[in-house]
Amino acid sequence: MEENIGYSMLRNPRYNKGTAFTYEEREKYGIKGLLPDKIETIETQILRVEEQLENFEKPINKYIYLMQLLETNETLFFKTIISEPAKFLPLVYTPTVGQACQELGHILRRPRGLFISIDQKDHIKEILRNWPVKDVRFTVVTDGGRILGLGDLGINGIGISIGKLILYSSCGGVPPEYTLPIVLDAGTNNEEFLDDPLYPGLKRKRIRGKEFDDFVAAFVEAIQEVFPKICIQWEDFTGVDAIRILNSYRDNICTFNDDIQGTAAIATAGFISISRLMEKSFKDQRFLFMGAGAAAFGIADMLLKKFIRDGLSEEEALNQIWMFDVNGLLVKSRTDLAEHQLQFAHDSDPSDNFAETILKIKPTAIVGVSTVGGAFNSQVIENMSAVNERPIIFPYSNPTSHSECTAEQAYIWSKGKAIFASGSPFPPVLYDGKTFTPGQGNNVFIFPALGMAIFATEAKRVTDDMLLTAAEAVAEQVTQEDFEKGLIYPNVNDILKVSMKVAERVAELIFESGLAGVEKPNNICDFIKSKMYVPSYDIITCNNKP
Numbered sequence: 001m002e003e004n005i006g007y008s009m010l011r012n013p014r015y016n017k018g019t020a021f022t023y024e025e026r027e028k029y030g031i032k033g034l035l036p037d038k039i040e041t042i043e044t045q046i047l048r049v050e051e052q053l054e055n056f057e058k059p060i061n062k063y064i065y066l067m068q069l070l071e072t073n074e075t076l077f078f079k080t081i082i083s084e085p086a087k088f089l090p091l092v093y094t095p096t097v098g099q100a101c102q103e104l105g106h107i108l109r110r111p112r113g114l115f116i117s118i119d120q121k122d123h124i125k126e127i128l129r130n131w132p133v134k135d136v137r138f139t140v141v142t143d144g145g146r147i148l149g150l151g152d153l154g155i156n157g158i159g160i161s162i163g164k165l166i167l168y169s170s171c172g173g174v175p176p177e178y179t180l181p182i183v184l185d186a187g188t189n190n191e192e193f194l195d196d197p198l199y200p201g202l203k204r205k206r207i208r209g210k211e212f213d214d215f216v217a218a219f220v221e222a223i224q225e226v227f228p229k230i231c232i233q234w235e236d237f238t239g240v241d242a243i244r245i246l247n248s249y250r251d252n253i254c255t256f257n258d259d260i261q262g263t264a265a266i267a268t269a270g271f272i273s274i275s276r277l278m279e280k281s282f283k284d285q286r287f288l289f290m291g292a293g294a295a296a297f298g299i300a301d302m303l304l305k306k307f308i309r310d311g312l313s314e315e316e317a318l319n320q321i322w323m324f325d326v327n328g329l330l331v332k333s334r335t336d337l338a339e340h341q342l343q344f345a346h347d348s349d350p351s352d353n354f355a356e357t358i359l360k361i362k363p364t365a366i367v368g369v370s371t372v373g374g375a376f377n378s379q380v381i382e383n384m385s386a387v388n389e390r391p392i393i394f395p396y397s398n399p400t401s402h403s404e405c406t407a408e409q410a411y412i413w414s415k416g417k418a419i420f421a422s423g424s425p426f427p428p429v430l431y432d433g434k435t436f437t438p439g440q441g442n443n444v445f446i447f448p449a450l451g452m453a454i455f456a457t458e459a460k461r462v463t464d465d466m467l468l469t470a471a472e473a474v475a476e477q478v479t480q481e482d483f484e485k486g487l488i489y490p491n492v493n494d495i496l497k498v499s500m501k502v503a504e505r506v507a508e509l510i511f512e513s514g515l516a517g518v519e520k521p522n523n524i525c526d527f528i529k530s531k532m533y534v535p536s537y538d539i540i541t542c543n544n545k546p
């Protein structure tokens with residue numbers, strides 16, 4: 001079928017400007033008459049998007065509409081998202097993306113990204129070469145093993161990869177043409193999906209063990225060959241797989257795991273900003289975790305690094321970090337601890353009572369990563385208030401129903417003293433005539449900026465030092481005014497500005513550590529800016545496209 005170039009451009013989301021094509025462009029590409037005559041600005045187009053979004057009541061329908069916009073006009077999509085991140089991010093990412101993943105088989109329109117099943121293990125390079133862009137720099141890869149707190153969502157987990165890459169571009173400036181969402185399909189243990197005729201993935205139980213690891217290894221080898229400058233971000237693998245995969249590759253290729261390292265960095269950023277704003281030394285913080293799984297270890301590891309960066313010895317640092325799991329306090333006398341848990345086990349009496357342990361250990365902060373909704377009960381918060389003037393309460397389990405306590409409970413039970421941040425969002429709370437805005441430990445302040453720094457510098461590795469530097473840079477941008485409102489993270493609507501500074505700091509470290517793949521520029525800030533994606537029709541060059 002013969003097509004004129006203008007007609008193809010109208011159907012290519014990367015080059016489409018819709019009603020904003022100028023007279024000259026319409027003339028040049030043969031678009032005249034294919035659009036209403038009136039030329040519109042992108043601002044007018046955003047008004048139309050907003051009005052159409054208003055027509056949908058349910059967030060999931062807004063999500064579907066926005067994803068279709070992404071498939072129609074990429075520039076308009078990203079310009080819309082960044083026009084008001086606080087409003088649009090929850091529609092394209094958490095919490096709506098969770099439902100989108102659960103229902104992907106039913107709401108599927110045009111599949112996006114690459115689907116690599118274990119049956120194609122010997123053809124991965126061929127699949128990767130089918131992607132139309134030849135210089136991919138950033139991929140978010142999942143196997144759908146544990147999507148958010150929603151469990152095994154199999155191939156539908158690609159929704160998370162797509163959502164996250166949208167954030168890399170809109171909140172960090174990584175150009176979308178360099179990004180690629182991928183799902184590795186090794187089956188699913190989700191019985192509902194296995195019985196659902198509309199589930200689009202392999203209809204078999206998950207393949208595990210060596211066969212799965214060989215599949216991941218084949219993928220890593222293939223993607224390194226096809227896209228040599230790639231950075232792989234592992235996303236939402238189950239805890240054990242996530243740790244094992246990260247540890248297998250982190251020292252040899254450019255890779256990281258946002259669930260482990262990004263979560264750790266954003267939590268650490270919160271504690272650094274609290275310490276700074278309370279004019280307290282970070283070294284005086286003492287942490288008690290409820291939950292000793294993947295998330296807990298990621299956070300604890302980064303706290304350990306921060307303590308050591310601030311001058312404590314490893315022994316002193318370990319003394320400031322305590323953990324409690326389903327069987328109680330991690331102490332040396334326990335015989336059920338896994339290898340990686342031993343480091344955080346102390347010489348202390350066993351305890352299976354979290355609230356009592358608080359009175360004994362006197363933590364300044366409690367961190368909930370147990371997946372047990374309501375586990376921070378009134379006694380826990382009251383005991384934290386008894387040993388701290390301003391108790392730091394971080395229930396990080398997702399989704400909201402798994403949160404260890406709500407923001408309202410934390411403020412009421414602490415009589416308005418709690419400094420609160422959670423994994424899932426909570427609305428502002430009015431207590432004793434004062435409005436408290438609960439913080440949300442949203443990784444969006446970390447990974448898009450980290451991604452931008454990696455992209456711009458063509459970094460060879462991703463180190464924990466880079467994540468810690470990102471955390472410090474985020475914390476520095478919280479103002480006393482934010483803190484007085486209860487905020488310990490910057491305002492999400494300032495995300496691009498915040499990301500720029502974070503990317504600059506991380507890029508500096510990448511150059512200093514000799515991990516950059518490009519020459520160090522004179523001015524890192526200008527360098528990052530020059531590489532940054534800006535959604536604008538002015539910079540779309542249509543010359544030899546599509």
Ligand code: NAD
Pocket residue numbers: 148149239259260263290291292293294295296324325326327368369370371372375396397398399402422423424441443
């Ligand atoms: P995991 O299954 O690896 O670990 C859970 C831990 O909780 C285990 O150590 C278990 O022993 C412990 N536990 C269970 N019941 C308990 C109880 N009653 N009392 C004390 N401990 C108990 O899970 P994970 O991957 O570490 O994730 C934990 C939570 O953290 C999830 O809800 C996840 O959504 C959340 N998380 C949040 C973010 C974020 O960005 N906020 C990121 C990653 C994970």
